[in-house]
Amino acid sequence: MYATTLGQTRHSFPDLKALLAAATPFRSGDALAGIAAESDEMRVAARLALADLPLKTFLEEAVVPYEADEVTRLILDSHDPVAFQPVASMTVGQFREWLLSDDADTAALTALAPGLTPEMVAAVSKIMRNQDLIAVARKTRVVTAFRNTIGLPGRLSVRIQPNHPTDDPQGVAASILDGLTYGCGDAVVGINPASDNTEGCIALMRLVDDIRQRYAIPTQSCILTHVTTSIEAINRGAPLDLVFQSIAGTEAANKGFGITLDLLREGREAALSLKRHTVGDNVMYFETGQGSALSADAHHGVDQQTVEARAYAVARAFKPLLVNTVVGFIGPEYLYDGKQITRAGLEDHFCGKLLGVPMGVDVCYTNHAEADQDDMDNLLTLLAVAGVNFIMGVPGADDVMLGYQSTSYHDALYIRSALGLRPAPEFEAWLESMGMLGPDGRVKELPASDAAFRRLLGPSDGTMVAA
Amino acid sequence: MSDKAPTPGDAPDPWARLRQATPARIGLGRAGDGLPTAALLEFQLAHARARDAVHTAFDPDAVAAQLDGLEMRRVHSRAPDRPTYLQRPDQGRRLAPDSAAGLEPGPYDAAFVIADGLSAAAVHAHAAPFLRAVLDRLPGWKLAPIVLASQARVALGDEVGERLGAALVAVIIGERPGLSAADSLGCYLTWAPRVGRMDSERNCLSNIRPPDGMPYALAADKLAWLMAEARTRKLTGVGLKEEAPGLGQEARAGIGRS
Numbered sequence: 001m002y003a004t005t006l007g008q009t010r011h012s013f014p015d016l017k018a019l020l021a022a023a024t025p026f027r028s029g030d031a032l033a034g035i036a037a038e039s040d041e042m043r044v045a046a047r048l049a050l051a052d053l054p055l056k057t058f059l060e061e062a063v064v065p066y067e068a069d070e071v072t073r074l075i076l077d078s079h080d081p082v083a084f085q086p087v088a089s090m091t092v093g094q095f096r097e098w099l100l101s102d103d104a105d106t107a108a109l110t111a112l113a114p115g116l117t118p119e120m121v122a123a124v125s126k127i128m129r130n131q132d133l134i135a136v137a138r139k140t141r142v143v144t145a146f147r148n149t150i151g152l153p154g155r156l157s158v159r160i161q162p163n164h165p166t167d168d169p170q171g172v173a174a175s176i177l178d179g180l181t182y183g184c185g186d187a188v189v190g191i192n193p194a195s196d197n198t199e200g201c202i203a204l205m206r207l208v209d210d211i212r213q214r215y216a217i218p219t220q221s222c223i224l225t226h227v228t229t230s231i232e233a234i235n236r237g238a239p240l241d242l243v244f245q246s247i248a249g250t251e252a253a254n255k256g257f258g259i260t261l262d263l264l265r266e267g268r269e270a271a272l273s274l275k276r277h278t279v280g281d282n283v284m285y286f287e288t289g290q291g292s293a294l295s296a297d298a299h300h301g302v303d304q305q306t307v308e309a310r311a312y313a314v315a316r317a318f319k320p321l322l323v324n325t326v327v328g329f330i331g332p333e334y335l336y337d338g339k340q341i342t343r344a345g346l347e348d349h350f351c352g353k354l355l356g357v358p359m360g361v362d363v364c365y366t367n368h369a370e371a372d373q374d375d376m377d378n379l380l381t382l383l384a385v386a387g388v389n390f391i392m393g394v395p396g397a398d399d400v401m402l403g404y405q406s407t408s409y410h411d412a413l414y415i416r417s418a419l420g421l422r423p424a425p426e427f428e429a430w431l432e433s434m435g436m437l438g439p440d441g442r443v444k445e446l447p448a449s450d451a452a453f454r455r456l457l458g459p460s461d462g463t464m465v466a467a
Numbered sequence: 468m469s470d471k472a473p474t475p476g477d478a479p480d481p482w483a484r485l486r487q488a489t490p491a492r493i494g495l496g497r498a499g500d501g502l503p504t505a506a507l508l509e510f511q512l513a514h515a516r517a518r519d520a521v522h523t524a525f526d527p528d529a530v531a532a533q534l535d536g537l538e539m540r541r542v543h544s545r546a547p548d549r550p551t552y553l554q555r556p557d558q559g560r561r562l563a564p565d566s567a568a569g570l571e572p573g574p575y576d577a578a579f580v581i582a583d584g585l586s587a588a589a590v591h592a593h594a595a596p597f598l599r600a601v602l603d604r605l606p607g608w609k610l611a612p613i614v615l616a617s618q619a620r621v622a623l624g625d626e627v628g629e630r631l632g633a634a635l636v637a638v639i640i641g642e643r644p645g646l647s648a649a650d651s652l653g654c655y656l657t658w659a660p661r662v663g664r665m666d667s668e669r670n671c672l673s674n675i676r677p678p679d680g681m682p683y684a685l686a687a688d689k690l691a692w693l694m695a696e697a698r699t700r701k702l703t704g705v706g707l708k709e710e711a712p713g714l715g716q717e718a719r720a721g722i723g724r725s
Contacts, residue, residue, distance in 0.1 A: 164489055395493045396491070416499045
C-alpha cells in the first residue's frame with residue numbers, strides 16, 4: 001500500500017503497479033485498461049509517492065510475479081548489483097536529479113545500465129518532463145554493428161522500408177533504389193512482407209542481398225517475419241543478415257507473438273552461425289510498441305509504458321543491432337493523439353537507451369489517430385535532439401502495405417541537415433564513393449543525367465538493373 | 468504521384484517505368500530537403516479524405532432509403548460519440564441497453580448488420596448495393612431484419628446475432644481508411660454469433676469498393692459461397708478459409724482487430 005495525503009484528501013494505491021499506473025501521464029490505453037489515475041490531482045499524488053520510493057523497492061516487489069513470468073525472472077536474475085551500486089541508496093526522485101546532473105555523464109550511464117531494471121527507468125520517466133527525457137537520453141550512447149556502425153555521436157541512421165502490397169520484386173527494388181538516392185538505408189533495408197510464406201521471404205532476402213552486393217553497399221538486410229520463419233530460411237540456405245521478431249514485456253504477451261526467450265536464443269544462434277557480419281556481431285532486429293500487451297490481454301494490470309520498458313529488458317538479453325518502438329502504429333485506443341504519441345516516443349527512447357538498448361523509433365500514426373505530419377515533424381525533431389539511433393524511411397511517408405504513415409526519405413534529409421547529423425561512417429564512405437555527397441557532406445540532389453543516379457537506376461530506357 | 472513535374476536536365480524521367488511497379492510514392496523529387504509543393508499537397512489531400520471518412524457521421528436514414536422494402540432495425544453501440552468510439556473499442560463492441568430490447572429472436576438462418584465502423588463514407592457508398600447483390604444469391608434463406616448499427620465495431624454483430632437467434636451473422640462495415648482509399652467496405656462472417664467470439668473465428672472479405680476495388684457481384688459470390696459452406700460445415704474462421712480456394716488472400720488480410 002502506497003499513499004499521499006494532500007490537504008484533506010488521502011490518495012492511496014494498493015500496490016506498486018497501481019502506483020506506477022496512476023503516476024503515468026494520461027494515455028487512452030491505460031484508461032481502456034481501467035488503471036489510469038481518476039483525476040489530475042491523483043496523478044500528481046502518485047508521482048509524489050513514487051518520487052519518495054527507494055529504487056531498490058523494484059528489486060523486492062515485482063509488478064508481474066516472478067513465478068508466473070519468464071520476463072520477470074530474466075529481469076531479476078540478470079540484475080547486476082555492482083553496476084547498481086552508484087544509485088542503490090537513491091529514491092526515484094533523487095535518481096531523476098542525479099540523471100540530470102553532470103555526474104551522470106556518458107561513461108557513468110553506460111556503466112550503470114546493467115544495474116537498472118525496466119521498472120526503475122519507467123518509474124523515473126513518469127516524474128520527468130519531455131525535456132528531461134531528451135536531456136538524459138542525449139547523454140547515453142549505445143553503439144552496435146553488423147556491416148556498419150550504428151549509434152555513434154553525431155550520426156543518425158535510417159531504415160529503408162520498401163514495402164509493397166504483394167511483395168512485387170520490381171516494386172520493392174524501386175522503393176529501395178529511391179531510398180538510396182536520399183542517402184537512406186544505413187540502419188537496414190527492412191521489408192515487412194505481405195506474406196509469411198517461407199519461400200516468398202527467401203525470395204525477398206535474395207532480392208535485397210543482390211542489390212547490396214551489386215553496389216557493394218555496407219549495410220544489412222532484414223525480412224520482418226516470424227523468428228521461426230527466419231530459422232527455417234537459414235536452414236534452407238537463404239542469405240539472411242538479421243533475425244527479426246516483435247517482442248513484448250510479459251511472457252503471456254510474447255506467447256501471443258508465438259515466442260519464448262529460448263526461441264529468441266535459438267534465432268540468434270542461427271543468425272550468428274552464418275557469420276555474415278563483418279564489423280560487429282549484433283544480429284537481431286526487434287520491434288516493440290506500447291499497448292501490445294494490453295491488446296493481447298497479457299498486461300497483468302501493469303500500465304502500458306512500464307510493460308513496454310520490460311520489452312527492452314527482453315531485447316538487451318540478445319544484443320540486438322536495432323530495436324524499434326513503432327510508437328503510433330497501434331491506434332488511438334492506446335495512444336489517442338499527437339500529444340500522447342509524442343510523449344510515448346520520448347519515453348520509449350529514454351527507457352531503452354538507459355537500459356543499454358540501441359533504440360530507434362518509428363515516428364508514425366494511423367488515419368484514425370488525432371495526429372498528422374506536423375506532429376511527426378515535431379516528434380522526429382525531438383528524438384533527433386535526444387540522439388535516437390535510427391528512424392524509418394518510407395517513400396513519401398506512405399506505407400502502401402501496412403496502411404499507416406511513417407517518416408519519409410525526405411524527412412531523413414531534413415533532420416540530418418537541420419542538426420548536422422551524418423549516416424553511419426562506413427555507409428557515408430560508400431555514398432561518397434558513389435559521388436552522392438556534396439562538398440558539405442549532405443546528399444546531393446541528383447539530376448536524372450547524373451552519373452551516380454544512372455549507376456543506381458540503370459539506363460534511361462528504364463531497364464532496371466536491380467530486379 | 469503520376470503527374471510529377473518534368474525532370475531537370477536532358478534525360479527522360481527515369482522513374483516513369485519504376486512507378487508502374489509500385490503504388491508507393493517514389494521519385495517525388497526534392498525542394499531542397501523537402502517535398503515539391505504538388506507532392507506535399509497531394510499527400511495532404513489523401514490524408515484529409517481519410518480523416519473526413521473516419522469522422523463523417525453515419526446516416527442510417529440514407530442507407531435505409533436505398534434498401535426500401537426490407538425490414539430494418541436501428542441500433543447503437545455503447546459508445547455515445549466518435550472520440551469515445553475511437554478510444555474505447557470495448558464500448559463499440561456492445562449494444563446500448565435501449566438498443567438490445569428491439570431485437571427479438573427468430574428462427575433465422577442468417578442476420579445482416581450494416582455498421583459504420585471506421586468509414587461511414589464506405590457504408591454510404593457501397594453497403595446497400597452490396598447487400599442487394601448478396602440477397603439475390605440467397606434464395607430460400609430465412610433472414611432476420613437488416614440491422615443498421617451506429618458507432619459499431621465488427622464484434623457488435625456477435626451480440627446482435629445472438630439476440631436475434633441467428634445461425635450466422637454477416638457484418639458489413641467501413642474499413643479503416645488508407646491514404647489510397649477512404650471508402651473501402653469489409654464484410655465479416657461469423658458462425659453461431661455470441662459475445663466473446665474471437666477474430667480467428669471469422670471470415671473476412673475486404674476492399675469491396677468498385678470500380679477500383681472488388682466489384683459487388685464478385686464480393687457477393689464469395690460471401691454467398693462462404694455462407695453456404697459455413698452452414699454446411701457449421702463453422703467460420705481459420706478452419707473454413709483454409710478450404711476455400713481463391714479466398715485465402717482476402718481472408719488472411721482481413722483477420723485482425725476491428
